Amino acid sequence: MPDLSIDVVAKAAGVHRSTVSRAFSRPEAVKSETREHILRVAEGLGYTMSPLAQALRRKTSTFIPLIVPDITNPFFAELAKAMTQAADDRGYQLLLCVTNGDPAKTDGYFTAMQAMYAPFGIVAPSTKVDSEAMKRFAFGHKVVVIDRVEGDASVPTVTVDSRQGITIALDHLRGLGHTSIGYVSGIAGTHTAQDRMDAYLQLTALSGGTPIVLDSGSDLDAGTRGAEHFLQMDNPPTAIIAANDMVAFAVISALGQRGVRVPEDVSVIGFDGLALGARFNPPLTTVRQPIADMGDIAIELAEKQNIDGSVDHIVLEPQLLVRGSTSGPRK
Amino acid sequence: MPDLSIDVVAKAAGVHRSTVSRAFSRPEAVKSETREHILRVAEGLGYTMSPLAQALRRKTSTFIPLIVPDITNPFFAELAKAMTQAADDRGYQLLLCVTNGDPAKTDGYFTAMQAMYAPFGIVAPSTKVDSEAMKRFAFGHKVVVIDRVEGDASVPTVTVDSRQGITIALDHLRGLGHTSIGYVSGIAGTHTAQDRMDAYLQLTALSGGTPIVLDSGSDLDAGTRGAEHFLQMDNPPTAIIAANDMVAFAVISALGQRGVRVPEDVSVIGFDGLALGARFNPPLTTVRQPIADMGDIAIELAEKQNIDGSVDHIVLEPQLLVRGSTSGPRK
DNA sequence: TCGGTTGCTGAGATCGGTTGCAATAACACT
DNA sequence: AGTGTTATTGCAACCGATCTCAGCAACCGA
Numbered sequence: 001m002p003d004l005s006i007d008v009v010a011k012a013a014g015v016h017r018s019t020v021s022r023a024f025s026r027p028e029a030v031k032s033e034t035r036e037h038i039l040r041v042a043e044g045l046g047y048t049m050s051p052l053a054q055a056l057r058r059k060t061s062t063f064i065p066l067i068v069p070d071i072t073n074p075f076f077a078e079l080a081k082a083m084t085q086a087a088d089d090r091g092y093q094l095l096l097c098v099t100n101g102d103p104a105k106t107d108g109y110f111t112a113m114q115a116m117y118a119p120f121g122i123v124a125p126s127t128k129v130d131s132e133a134m135k136r137f138a139f140g141h142k143v144v145v146i147d148r149v150e151g152d153a154s155v156p157t158v159t160v161d162s163r164q165g166i167t168i169a170l171d172h173l174r175g176l177g178h179t180s181i182g183y184v185s186g187i188a189g190t191h192t193a194q195d196r197m198d199a200y201l202q203l204t205a206l207s208g209g210t211p212i213v214l215d216s217g218s219d220l221d222a223g224t225r226g227a228e229h230f231l232q233m234d235n236p237p238t239a240i241i242a243a244n245d246m247v248a249f250a251v252i253s254a255l256g257q258r259g260v261r262v263p264e265d266v267s268v269i270g271f272d273g274l275a276l277g278a279r280f281n282p283p284l285t286t287v288r289q290p291i292a293d294m295g296d297i298a299i300e301l302a303e304k305q306n307i308d309g310s311v312d313h314i315v316l317e318p319q320l321l322v323r324g325s326t327s328g329p330r331k
Numbered sequence: 332m333p334d335l336s337i338d339v340v341a342k343a344a345g346v347h348r349s350t351v352s353r354a355f356s357r358p359e360a361v362k363s364e365t366r367e368h369i370l371r372v373a374e375g376l377g378y379t380m381s382p383l384a385q386a387l388r389r390k391t392s393t394f395i396p397l398i399v400p401d402i403t404n405p406f407f408a409e410l411a412k413a414m415t416q417a418a419d420d421r422g423y424q425l426l427l428c429v430t431n432g433d434p435a436k437t438d439g440y441f442t443a444m445q446a447m448y449a450p451f452g453i454v455a456p457s458t459k460v461d462s463e464a465m466k467r468f469a470f471g472h473k474v475v476v477i478d479r480v481e482g483d484a485s486v487p488t489v490t491v492d493s494r495q496g497i498t499i500a501l502d503h504l505r506g507l508g509h510t511s512i513g514y515v516s517g518i519a520g521t522h523t524a525q526d527r528m529d530a531y532l533q534l535t536a537l538s539g540g541t542p543i544v545l546d547s548g549s550d551l552d553a554g555t556r557g558a559e560h561f562l563q564m565d566n567p568p569t570a571i572i573a574a575n576d577m578v579a580f581a582v583i584s585a586l587g588q589r590g591v592r593v594p595e596d597v598s599v600i601g602f603d604g605l606a607l608g609a610r611f612n613p614p615l616t617t618v619r620q621p622i623a624d625m626g627d628i629a630i631e632l633a634e635k636q637n638i639d640g641s642v643d644h645i646v647l648e649p650q651l652l653v654r655g656s657t658s659g660p661r662k
Numbered sequence: 663t664c665g666g667t668t669g670c671t672g673a674g675a676t677c678g679g680t681t682g683c684a685a686t687a688a689c690a691c692t
Numbered sequence: 693a694g695t696g697t698t699a700t701t702g703c704a705a706c707c708g709a710t711c712t713c714a715g716c717a718a719c720c721g722a
Contacts, residue, residue, distance in 0.1 A: 003677095003678095005677080005678055005679085006678060006679060007678080007679095015701075015702090016701065016702050016703080017678090017679080017680095017702095018679095018680075018681075018701075018702065018703080018704095019700085019701060019702080020679095021678095021679060021680060021681085022680090022681090022700095022701090025679090025680080026680095026681095029699090029700080029701095030700075030701085031699075031700060031701090034700080034701085048442055048446060049446075049678085049679075050387070050446050050677090050678055050679070051443065051446055051447065052383050052386055052387050052392075052446065052447060052448070052677090052678080052679090053387055053677075053678035053679040053680090053707090054678085054679060054680080055383055055679095055707095056381070056383050056384055056387060056677095056678080056679075056680095056707050056708065056709090057678085057679050057680045057681085057706075057707050058679085058680065058707085059707075061383075070412070071402065071408050071411050071412055071415075071427075072405070072408050072409055072412050072606065074403070074405065074408075074607075077402050077403050077405075077408050078403055080402050080427075080429070081401070081402055081403050081429060081431075084402075084429045085431075093443065095426055095427075096402075096411075096426075096427035098411070098412060098415045100412075100416075105419075111379060112382065112424065115379060115380075115381050115382055115383065116382065116383060117383070223610070246610070249607075249610045249611070249612075250610045252612050253609075253610045253611055253612045253613070253614060256612040256613055257613065257614070257655065262612075275403065276405075276580075276607075278584075279554070279577070279580045279581045279584045280580070280584055280611070280612070281580075281583050281584045281587040281593075281611070281612045281613075282584070282587055282588065283584060283588070324588065334707095334708095336707080336708050336709085337708060337709060338708080338709095346671075346672085347671065347672045347673080348672095348708090348709080348710095349671075349672065349673080349674095349709095349710080349711080350670085350671060350672075351709095352708095352709065352710060352711085353670095353671090353710090353711095356709090356710080357710095360669090360670080360671095361670070361671085362669080362670060362671090365670080365671085380708085380709070381707090381708055381709065383707090383708075383709090384677090384707075384708035384709040384710085385708085385709055385710075386677095386709095387677050387678065387679090387707095387708080387709075387710095388676075388677050388708080388709050388710045388711085389677090389709085389710065389711095390677075
């Protein structure tokens with residue numbers, strides 16, 4: 001590859017490099033014959049424009065960072081997959097940035113992306129703390145958050161309605177005949193985790209029931225602890241709502257190891273709608289988040305903000321996904 | 332941010348930009364006082380060099396693409412996690428590229444990365460076909476493959492010893508008393524899938540046994556089909572080796588839905604060692620691949636090749652990870 | 663004191679594009 | 693034919709670094 005630059009193409013096509021440039025990035029500004037000729041020549045040479053050089057000059061690129069705390073978590077993996085597609089469809093290239101929850105790394109990615117002239121970025125929930133770093137980043141660039149942001153309505157967000165999700169779960173379980181429904185909370189200090197828990201608390205209280213929080217911890221082992229708590233109860237609930245699918249997996253696994261069967265002995269419902277849930281044992285009933293939609297919308301919001309400066313907060317509706325981990329309560 | 336360029340810093344520090352450049356990228360070429368002064372000034376201004384501009388001029392960047400077919404598959408997610416870390420440790424920035432198995436996309440990523448002056452790339456197993464696209468890419472750049480590459484010993488690879496992995500699985504099962512051990516194959520036409528299957532076939536034959544292939548299909552539903560096959564047999568095996576953890580999950584799930592319990596009715600062992608397996612029901616016994624090591628080594632190989640042109644083929648040893656999905660055969 | 667090193671810094675071309683501005687061509691109209 | 697547009701294309705500066713080459717000062721030995 002004798003370094004295919006724009007000048008090479010220009011020479012080969014017998015025009016000036018600015019014309020070649022226009023042929024690619026502003027087609028209407030070049031006589032169509034000329035443009036077609038140039039494109040043909042370029043094609044023949046196997047030439048593509050350097051995104052680097054473009055970004056440098058234009059001061060804006062098509063790289064859009066997706067910042068997630070842990071790609072190993074299937075939720076983020078599915079989000080990443082959806083967003084990759086969404087980004088691709090709109091001519092962007094998604095750059096996955098994994099922080100492992102390290103705020104320093106988050107910061108590093110922010111500035112790196114700033115330097116890459118990313119037109120905007122997408123941040124998925126890790127901790128609430130983000131908002132500070134975000135402020136700095138958002139100074140020059142735009143961010144949209146897949147979660148809520150505390151005290152900063154200036155950043156667009158897309159979330160799913162936690163309260164409605166819990167409502168759906170509760171209704172499903174009640175419809176099956178359950179009256180005693182426990183709850184195991186989710187990971188870290190994210191808003192979504194908090195919201196779901198609050199919703200559970202309020203909704204059960206509202207309907208005259210007594211909330212049964214099996215574990216309100218905030219790490220990955222909440223599921224296991226919740227299961228243990230369940231086992232120690234004299235009068236355990238007949239159904240359990242897990243704050244998310246991963247926790248549900250852990251609950252079922254831990255329960256299974258103690259000989260408690262799902263859904264025969266206790267029903268368990270998750271929250272997320274991971275594809276993986278279909279392959280679980282038993283297949284997990286869950287409240288499905290429209291992950292793919294979230295990806296699309298996140299990008300739309302970002303673009304919209306870039307254009308008219310609008311800051312929207314979209315709230316999506318979750319859906320019930322009935323599989324095998326729930327059934328009527330044991331008689 | 333009034334566009335912090337190297338010239339701004341230069342002016343502020345009262346030196347020429349080339350000196351600033353050197354202060355950052357070739358410290359020993361600048362008088363230490365000068366350098367410290369420059370660094371201090373830069374620090375104060377909050378200046379960082381533009382990776383874009385650097386890459387453009389140097390014709391080499393620190394972006395290293397990791398090309399995977401599907402990030403939703405936990406194996407690739409874990410690999411990505413490990414490699415992100417490994418890359419980071421060495422001053423690179425991993426760029427995750429998800430192809431969804433689409434060769435066109437793979438190709439697109441290759442040329443994009445070429446344009447980004449990536450010093451090398453890492454490709455994780457998707458299909459064998461890759462080798463062609465790779466040739467083109469490898470022309471200007473280096474690639475290391477996490478799998479084997481057919482008929483092209485010129486690209487470094489890191490793999491784990493499939494034969495040994497299957498041996499370990501077989502030994503574990505036999506040690507538990509199993510004599511009739513079935514096999515369910517893995518995804519797509521990757522070498523690893525092929526190797527594991529071959530190893531199973533050879534090793535069982537070698538020890539005088541009869542191979543029982545429950546499904547040799549090549550898609551994600553192999554697990555389900557394997558389970559169905561199992562159910563239809565008059566004399567089903569007492570243990571099953573799944574080509575990888577995901578398949579094992581599917582097998583157990585499908586079996587569970589038909590009332591077959593693991594490990595009470597049949598033992599199942601996976602291959603991969605996914606963290607997720609620990610949260611499965613039951614926790615999955617599996618042959619663990621040293622994923623983190625693979626990441627480290629892949630990058631090492633790439634760097635080594637860049638330096639002395641050596642092309643190594645590293646083969647790692649898998650380990651047995653006993654959890655709850657295997658036990659002695661039913662009497 | 664003078665030629666030869668050595669150490670450090672400045673100049674300016676260059677990487678691969680983009681873009682405002684000027685120049686030229688082509689076409690319309692009086 | 694003369695003048696006013698309008699469509700195309702060339703020119704050259706610029707984006708933010710890197711790097712070779714040259715200049716200059718201090719230092720060495722004879």
